[in-house]
Amino acid sequence: MDGLLLLSLTVLVPAVLGIITYLLPGYGLKKYAVILCAVVLSAASLLVLYSGPQSVSVESINTAIPISTIIVILDFLLLLTFLYFGIKDKEYKVMALAVLQAIPLVYLEFFMPASHSAAASTFVIDDLSIVMCLIVSIIGALILIYSIGYMKGDKNVSPFFLVMMLFLGDMNALIFANDLTWLLFFWEVTTLCSFLLIRHYRDEASIKASDRALWMNLLGGLGLVTGILLIEMFYGTRFLSELLSAKAMLPGALSFLPAAAIVLPFAFLAFGAFTKSALMPFNSWLTGAMVAPTPVSALLHSSTMVNAGVYLLIRIAPFIIGTTLSSIIAIVGGFSFMMCALLAISQTDSKRILAYSTISYLGLIAMCTGINTALALTAAVALLVFHAVSKGLLFLCVGDITHLIGSRDIEKMEGLITKAPLAAILTVIGLISLMAPPFGIFVGKWLAFQSASTFTEIGLSLLDIFFIIFGSIFSVFYYSRWAGRMMASRGDETPAKPHHDWYMEVPLIILTIGIFVSVGLTTVFFSQLIDLPDVYGQEPSQLVTGWVALQNALGGFSPLLFLIIFLLIILVPMIFIRIRKDSVTPAYSCGTGTEPEIGGGYFESLIGESRLLKYLVPIGILLLIALFAAVLI
Structure with missing residues (x-):
């Protein structure tokens, strides 16, 4: 077509x-x-x-004004729009960044010879x-x-x-x-759209959250336009398809830079990707965006905004293979994966749990792009696809539950299996799909672990394995705790009043079916995406796959076998175990007249945001400094 x-x-x-x-x-x-x-x-x-x-x-389309010129005009109008909102909200960081971004853009569009x-x-x-x-x-x-x-x-x-x-x-x-200049324009439109959607309710919290998202993403936009400008200077092209074949030429004025500096433009692009995907230390804009309506949260986390960042990292990975920059990206991603999973443990708001979970998994995807082998990039794409389906389902389930019980607090979801069985079952399926076999995320983690274990630099290999192990442990902890709250039932809960809105229920069912279909998706489809033998060589990356087994030179995995075991674990208790109401007894309290309360442990005093972020944000900033130092020292 x-x-x-x-x-x-x-x-x-x-x-x-x-x-x-x-x-x-x-x-x-x-x-x-x-x-x-x-x-x-x-x-x-x-x-x-x-x-x-x-x-x-x-x-080639004939228009009164060339389409490329229209894109340039719209790009500057976007910056004026950002400047307007900065003035309106008295957000000086937004004003400053809108003006600063215009400087390299003016030079790129009007003073740099077009390629x-x-x-x-x-x-x-x-x-x-x-x-x-x-x-x-x-x-x-x-x-x-x-x-x-x-x-x-x-x-x-x-x-x-x-x-x-x-x-x-x-x-x-x-x-x-x-064309990277077109990509820049569309990149900034995502910034505008997310800004407008986050401030949808137009209350103080929404406006504050949208302004934070705006200035952080404008900072990333500044990095992106700077990177594109340097690519034009160093490589003589602004087209992604030409970068691999372009001859790297450092102009005489920049010949004092070390040879490694030829990847400096990609450090700026990676910086922009980190802000868009809310990796450490930019995580606060995405967690703050949870004040938006639930469909906005679902859109940001599953199919648009944050995926743009890791998509860009996957795109630039072949250009930085074997560099220190690539290793730093792996460290930033792994650090975000582990620490955001740890932060999620201290949360009771389901949307904030999912927000930290999203940042965590995007960090894992970024780590795979930093490991930068064909197998690692296969893992990155697989994780990107399966995470989108599962996270889309979970955010929509949270919206449905909020309509049913009037709360997003997971402590208020205790006994949901009795109050709203369908919502509880679909949510638990979504949670299990993010942490257990045979679902796609588990396959992606398996590939990521194999990639890290074969990393040529032993120190970084061990560090990445450390990030994967503990990030996965923390993820299982907060997901299983949430699922447990919903499945725990005294048997006397009052069923929630059903709303039977098919517009809300049909998407949930389709996404749930999609999760089970993903078990049978052959990962060979994803491995073929990275078809650059001149860059990655003939390594054990191509997967022989099917319904029965996933196999490569490093090992194997059987999704179908795990699916059968998973279904047996669910179905056998349902068939053979029945809990009678007369078998449910109240908690023994030694004769005291107090009503016992059961709740989850959140360890906020140890690993809460107020305790950890004051250390994690500076560490994230140091890693960003290392990102640029890696190509200049």
């Missing part, structure tokens, strides 16, 4: 339907426009998969971008459908749907972009 048509369906149509939804009167008409957008997005992503890799150039290659295309649809498009479009479509039920009665629903649809279309454009 024509690439230009595919781009129109995945990028322009959602934006146009968003505008139409905004203008339509009445919620009834709006919801049909939203459903249409969801259907078009899902179908278009499947057409992208069916059509396969191809290149698309839009420069227009006749062979390079504006957009490239390859295997990696196809997988990303499926994540964005299908999971994003389900979140849109869910939003119809969740946002009913909200007074700001028109701008909400407009920004949500624009967000999805822009994210597709970002992952297809081959």
Whole structure:
């Protein structure tokens, strides 16, 4: 199918339907426009998969003003928009960063000789971008459908749907972009969309959280534009497809830099990726964003915003293989994976638990890109896909539970299996899928562990293994505790009043089915994404896979066997064990008249945010300094 048509369906149509939804009167008409957008997005992503890799150039389209010029104008208008909000909210960091970002952008667009290659295309649809498009479009479509039920009665629903649809279309454009200046524009549009969605309720907490998200992502945008400027200077191109074949040329004025400095542009790109994915020390913007409506949280964590950062890391990985920069990225990612999992243990708010969990798993993906072997990048892509499905389900489940019991506190979810069985079961499935076999996340961790164990630098290999082991232990702790609260029942809980909103329930069921289908997805599909034998050589990375077993030169794993065991563990007790009400006895309290209370342990005095972040943030800043020192010393 024509690439230009595919781009129109995945990028322009959602934006146009968003505008139409905004203008339509009445919620009834709006919801049909939203459903249409969801259907078009899902179908278009499947057409992208069916059509396969191809290149698309839009420069040949005849317009009164060249499209590339329009993108430049829009980029500067975006910076003016950020400056406006900075002035409006009296947020001086936003104002300063909007102005600072304009400086390298002006130089890049007006003073740097343009490198227009006749062979390079504006957009490239390859295997990696196809997988990303499926994540964005299908999971994003389900979140849109869910939003119809969740946002009913909200007074700001028109701008909400407009920004949500624009967000999805822009994210597709970002992952297809081959021209780095176009990627920069779409990158900043994600910043604007997330900013507007986080401040949806327009109360003090929402405005404060959105301003924090804005200045941190603008800081990352400054790093991104600086990196693109340096790529243009060093490599003489601004197209991703040409970077591997481009001859590195340090201009005479910069010849005093060490040879390692040729990867300096990618250090700036990695810095931008860290901010977008909220890795340490930028984690506070994503945890603060939990004040937004639950569909926004689901969108940010599963199919858009934060995935953009690790997507960029996967893209630049082949250019920094074997460098100290790559090793530092692995350390930053592993550190974020372990410490954010530890911080999640101290949380009782389910959305904050999921927020720290997201940062943690994005850190694991970043660690895999830093290990930077074909097997490690296979693990990174597998983790990215499976995490998106599971986390999308969990955030939507939290929204459903909040509607049912009026709280996001996991302590208030005790006995949910009796109060709301369907919500409890779907949530527990989502939690198990993030920590246990045979689900995709476990397979991704298995691949990551194998990658770390074969890392050539023994010290970094041991450090990465340490991060994986303890990060996984902490993750199992807080997920199993949450699941346990919901499954624990005295048998006398009053069932919650069901709301039976199919717009909210159908996406949950589809995502749950997707989790089980992921058991049978062959990881060989992901391993073929990293097809660069000249860069990675012939290493034991290609997986022979199927329903029965996953196998490579380093070992094997049987998803089907674990699925059978998992189902037996669930079904056997359900069939043979029955708990009678007369077998439930109250807790023995030695005759005292106090009512015993049962609750979880959260260890806030030991590992709470107020205790740990004052140490973790400075460590994260030191790691960022090391990121740049690695290429300049």
